[in-house]
Amino acid sequence: MSVLHEYDYIFAIGTLFAFLDAYNNGANDVANSWATSVSSRSISYRMAMVLGTIFEILGATTVGARTAETIKNGIIPPDTFKDNAPVQMMAFTIALVAASSWVMWCTRHSAHVSSTYSLISAVAGVGVATVGASKVQWGWNNGKGLGAIFAGLGMAPAIAGGFGAAIFMMIKLIVHMRKNPAPWAVWTSPFFFLVAGTICTLSIVYKGSPSLGLTKKSPEFLASVIVGTGAGVCLVALVFFVPWLYARILKRDSSVRWYHIFMGPLLLKRPVVAEADRAVVPRYAVVQEDDESMRSSNSIKQNREQEKGNDHERTMVVAEGQMPKTYKEIQEEGDAKLRQKLLEHRGPIGWAMRTLRDNPMGPGQIYEKKNAKTALKRLPAQITAALLYGFHYDIHAAQTGIAGTPDGIRMQRVYDAAEKYPDEVEHTYSFIQVLTACTASFAHGANDIGNSVGPWAVIYHTWSTGKTADKTAIVPVWQLAVLAIWISIGLCTYGYNIMKVMGNKITYHSPSRGCSMEMGAAITVLVFSQYSLPVSTSMCITGATVGVGLCNGTIKAVNWQRVGLLLLSWIMTIPIAGTFAGCLMGLFLYAPHFS
Template identity: 70%
Template structure:
């Protein structure tokens, strides 16, 4: 039997479940991929593709375990006393409270955890529905609020430790050597071994209930994990090492990417007489950055210094640049400078061909006129603006310049702060970082898989309860299963949020905390992935964003000075995490209390 009278509750709950998943992608997933994009190991568009694939694989194969914790670990199913309508309404209000809070924060580029937003909202709803005594405040075998919020302190610290250990291994194995380029090439199989082991561990050790991998004996798990890691390391030694050796050591600029298939035969490849190293520039700030928000910082780039110029002359030029920026800062406010930068970026987008250029030109050439919206002229303009707004909303994020937005605005306290942070970080040669850019792609996919497995439970758990109650007409029991199609739909929604709205979080994360590079970024992602996997193994929906933030701070401190970390940004993040608990809980609880206790008439 279907509760047809509650179909509207199911519809509203579905909308908020999709909105919560969208916010998850725009907030938490964007934070996870900000490390790879900030390190320039992968482009924004490539991150979207890999993110979509691995988010879905992680969610569909191993995502159901944490979903059950969200569903039944905070409010026991018995507390609803079999009332399906109240249960549906409770989880609908919980999704609404979390969605409202995260959407507001994302719009204002304030990063919060969607995991803790939903957990707090469910707790607030529980208080309003069944009373504070029925909410699982304690540990509750690892499923209560006490266990979940314990991750607020443990997860960032653990991720910081793992990230720092991995980067210290890279630093003392490669970076401090006399010939770090060769060391980075010859030790690459070791770090491929570590990354591949973590990736395999994500699949086998966590295990999908449908595959039954988590029920295999420890010897089987160890054999599969180490066998896969060793196999990837062996393949990297056969194909990756010769390829990078020819490209970097032999300076073979004629080498194509598909030549890697020749393996060891590349060592016999003739060395070009006019050889040159052709590797990407991994510097955070570069001359070709588009000043999307007025944040381009040319003086931070090494390429700004004239070659063979006297040191005094360079210092004089830098002083003049600094004085010029200070004067500009005095003439314009912070908001005005941001607005000017955005307008320059939008002007460039309007010159593009394709749908985005058309949409930007349409919006620019058709501003709303004077009078109310129902004026005939404004109605005509609105009809033109609606399709253009949709196109721009879908494509704008794919063209946003994350690096320019991260470096800070010149002449403002933020710009000075970021210059100080970047200046305190040791810069390593591009030839060395080149090797780790490949490893970071693997670690980024691992982190995305772990996120899909862990954070899909935030949205699918409450939605599964709402759907189950609506579909059966009964309150959902504790052991209710989650359908695969639900995991697939919400994982796609998460990816949509990352693609279309994730730039709001990316522009304030990554390089806003500390200086990024491929060797640093791969360490951060592996540290965060290991932490998420450990917590998820015990069915704790730990925040992925907290893990990657903790790992970022841990790796930043490996520079040997506190100045290499922007602790103001870290403090704002911690403050937003703490405020999430009362704000999201209050919104969810108030909504539930108002609706549940509103006057109604019996039929």
């Protein structure tokens, strides 16, 4: 029950923007984590949404952080608010408003930023407006001040790139560089399951399970749990996974289905039922073209030769005698093709798109009688389309660059600079990548949920008790569950807007590359967490992506323009979110009022 009745409106605003911040977290940070798996075609886009939702909610509700730091990372001194509960509630509400607004704007424009850094910067801005710049912790502050944040911004991507490159080079030397790499991929797969299982267990123990208290156990106990789990995953892979791969890839038995994996060693002696010319595995090429897209690809090559590497972003002549089309017009044509496909869909999304097409708003204002009736017809269709549009978005087409544009030509150059490996070899690592991606979502839901729920827990505590929250405030499970659901909604409905510019927009992806990137990022997060340094998982996966891309042996295998834009958005997050929050806090705190 509320105690500060006169501040109900602040609580309502704070709750609204806490939900929006969680939504942005899913649409930006979590989407970036799954972009690697989707880009590599290790998992379908829809299945990534399903698994991401399941493991985010499981991580948050089962082993999620039950305490939330009210003074985020020690940036503001604990005695800042001096028992002034309304000011504390307003401060964290404004921090949520500023952080979520900035992240939402960036997501809308497909610019990836860290929601964690955005919120921390907003809290710093609020601190400047409330107690002055001299009281804000600008230095290292035991790894919790703004100095540590800036350090992590530069160190984390570089270190993750090193780890990711090291893991991929190990795969490359052991498997890819062999004359016949398929048998090497099959028989060495348990070792890489051992590596992935160990890293994933470390991630859960040291970063994703604060409420379990595992870090308080003896080193011997932790070592046995970590090594035992990794060895268990390796043993399961050896008994069940290797025979299944042997029958599917080496014996090329097209009759083998996913459920045959439970036969285990029996598959080694099972006669070939239907031998195929090639292993029946998915194609992992970034661009899988039909007749129309093949013609577009040929057009790209011709344009590339004509333009001689000159990337003009303005216009491009599509045919002799026609007016040139702008990049925006070509983008709209691509979106129109997607909408046309959705109009023909038989499911709810098809119904929603057809309803919106057949019931356009007429001239005049919305309160006109005819328009009011039309709006009522369109409302359920608009909600349905908003919820399901992301599930049907063509992520792979968006990631490769639109055919005929300078962006498409640039991405083709990046892909040409990367060596391609056989699909049956890449297929082995797709399962490892799904394992690492699910673990990353579990750890994110368990640990990073505090970024959204922390300020909301403070607002709720202050509003309900009338007292300022201590340095830590207990977070009820229901709050963790609610915000975990909003994170999942953000991932499913708007995550495509970040996924389409990540992954293959940076470098060429494949399952062996993707699992190296995710394991490299996970190791980096573990290292930083041991030294209590703030780090963004999204920045780590981006750095690992660049590091693995450079393993192709040329800098041309990385899209440096996209990397530069990412760095710019990361750096600009700190002053923009902080300034916005500080100005808002100063406006509300020191505005003239009458008693």
